[in-house]
Amino acid sequence: MMTNHGNRITQGQFSFLPDLTDAQITAQINYALKNKWAVSVEYTDDPHPRNTYWEMYGNPMFDLRDPAGILVEINNCRKTFPSHYIRVTAFDSTKGWETPRMSYIVNRPKVEPGFRLDRIEAEGRTQRYSIHSYATEKPEGERY
Amino acid sequence: MNDQPAKVVPSAVDLKALYRDTEIGETLDRLDRELVGLKPVKTRIREIAALLLVERARRMMGVSADSPPLHMSFTGNPGTGKTTVARRMAEILHKLGYIRSDHVVSVTRDDLVGQYIGHTAPKTKEVLKKAMGGVLFIDEAYYLYRPENERDYGQEAIELLLQFMEDHRDDLVVILAGYKDRMDIFFKSNPGMASRIAHHIDFPDFTADELFAISELMAKELHYRFAPGAGQTMREYIERRMQQPRFSNARSIRNALDRARLRQANRLFESGGSVTLEDLETITTADILASRVFTQ
Numbered sequence: 001m002m003t004n005h006g007n008r009i010t011q012g013q014f015s016f017l018p019d020l021t022d023a024q025i026t027a028q029i030n031y032a033l034k035n036k037w038a039v040s041v042e043y044t045d046d047p048h049p050r051n052t053y054w055e056m057y058g059n060p061m062f063d064l065r066d067p068a069g070i071l072v073e074i075n076n077c078r079k080t081f082p083s084h085y086i087r088v089t090a091f092d093s094t095k096g097w098e099t100p101r102m103s104y105i106v107n108r109p110k111v112e113p114g115f116r117l118d119r120i121e122a123e124g125r126t127q128r129y130s131i132h133s134y135a136t137e138k139p140e141g142e143r144y
Numbered sequence: 145m146n147d148q149p150a151k152v153v154p155s156a157v158d159l160k161a162l163y164r165d166t167e168i169g170e171t172l173d174r175l176d177r178e179l180v181g182l183k184p185v186k187t188r189i190r191e192i193a194a195l196l197l198v199e200r201a202r203r204m205m206g207v208s209a210d211s212p213p214l215h216m217s218f219t220g221n222p223g224t225g226k227t228t229v230a231r232r233m234a235e236i237l238h239k240l241g242y243i244r245s246d247h248v249v250s251v252t253r254d255d256l257v258g259q260y261i262g263h264t265a266p267k268t269k270e271v272l273k274k275a276m277g278g279v280l281f282i283d284e285a286y287y288l289y290r291p292e293n294e295r296d297y298g299q300e301a302i303e304l305l306l307q308f309m310e311d312h313r314d315d316l317v318v319i320l321a322g323y324k325d326r327m328d329i330f331f332k333s334n335p336g337m338a339s340r341i342a343h344h345i346d347f348p349d350f351t352a353d354e355l356f357a358i359s360e361l362m363a364k365e366l367h368y369r370f371a372p373g374a375g376q377t378m379r380e381y382i383e384r385r386m387q388q389p390r391f392s393n394a395r396s397i398r399n400a401l402d403r404a405r406l407r408q409a410n411r412l413f414e415s416g417g418s419v420t421l422e423d424l425e426t427i428t429t430a431d432i433l434a435s436r437v438f439t440q
Contacts, residue, residue, distance in 0.1 A: 064273060065277060066278060066315070067277075068312065068315040069273030069277070070273075072276070073273070
């Protein structure tokens with residue numbers, strides 16, 4: 001993370017690649033729909049790697065058959081939160097899986113200040129580490 | 145579908161080959177086979193299919209860029225096959241590449257209009273999203289518009305629908321359905337909607353002969369057949385039922401058949417003993433004669 005060029009956050013799939021185009025996003029959604037996974041759109045302005053649960057934008061789209069509807073939602077979310085992180089998640093409800101099978105970022109802020117590594121002295125000479133996002137120094141909603 | 149890379153424009157397009165490759169002939173034949181009667185409807189569907197086929201050829205030649213208007217209105221009495229035809233239409237549109245999938249989302253007013261302020265928009269959008277890439281079939285569409293209540297939320301749903309039809313031309317085909325007279329009033333009071341509907345198809349009522357053919361077809365599908373004489377009784381039943389109120393064409397026949405099945409099952413059960421396959425498959429005159437239609 002700290003050696004990451006341009007501080008681009010690398011979470012989920014395709015995050016080392018340049019931003020996906022809408023056509024590429026559509027193709028990925030198509031793949032998810034083909035596998036009968038429920039696609040949902042989520043956003044956050046606290047991209048700490050341990051922040052697993054982002055805010056949901058609308059409901060998960062369980063019975064959509066076509067990617068166009070999801071792209072509409074993604075674009076609505078981009079309009080509402082132009083400089084938040086937005087990701088698309090595909091949830092597999094098959095018994096035994098019951099987990100997101102895909103997750104990739106479709107929108108990110110222009111400037112990503114990145115993270116700082118904090119070293120914390122613990123009992124004895126134990127060294128603990130913590131990751132601190134520079135962006136979270138500002139209150140929610142003003143971060144990017 | 146529309147953003148294919150620029151191709152070499154062919155000098156001629158073989159319409160026959162296109163017809164064959166897209167396999168719409170098969171869908172049209174199935175329409176002919178599965179639906180009894182409805183001659184004018186079938187003719188119109190064939191005409192529309194031909195138009196769409198030619199339009200596709202034109203597009204292949206690079207003549208027209210805009211997709212032709214595809215939204216339709218199906219008018220006719222209940223049970224005249226509007227929903228079934230809508231399904232076939234979706235197949236045809238899909239095979240010709242005008243929609244991405246052949247799914248039909250069938251909704252009524254309840255699915256679109258909310259119950260309180262701010263409830264309608266999300267509800268309608270949800271439905272529209274579901275229908276994208278396919279066909280949105282709105283049954284009894286005129287209920288969306290209630291002139292007697294100016295604060296009715298139906299108007300909001302109509303506006304959203306129009307907006308969506310405009311913004312997502314390539315993603316959605318809307319088919320409105322309902323009684324002819326009420327649809328006419330609906331279109332008159334919603335000129336925006338009327339101007340966007342390109343194809344109006346009127347579904348005539350079935351004749352008694354057609355209904356009898358339908359009943360035989362339905363029975364066959366369910367693996368039943370009429371005992372000798374029962375066919376004639378069915379015909380009489382149909383003629384009597386047609387005179388009664390709330391007659392809804394093929395749907396009434398379906399219901400009549402279901403009730404006959406019920407009586408047949410009851411008769412077999414009460415007679416006890418063993419039954420043969422033939423007994424299980426046969427609907428007798430008595431099963432039909434016990435109907436309310438004959439006793440009144």
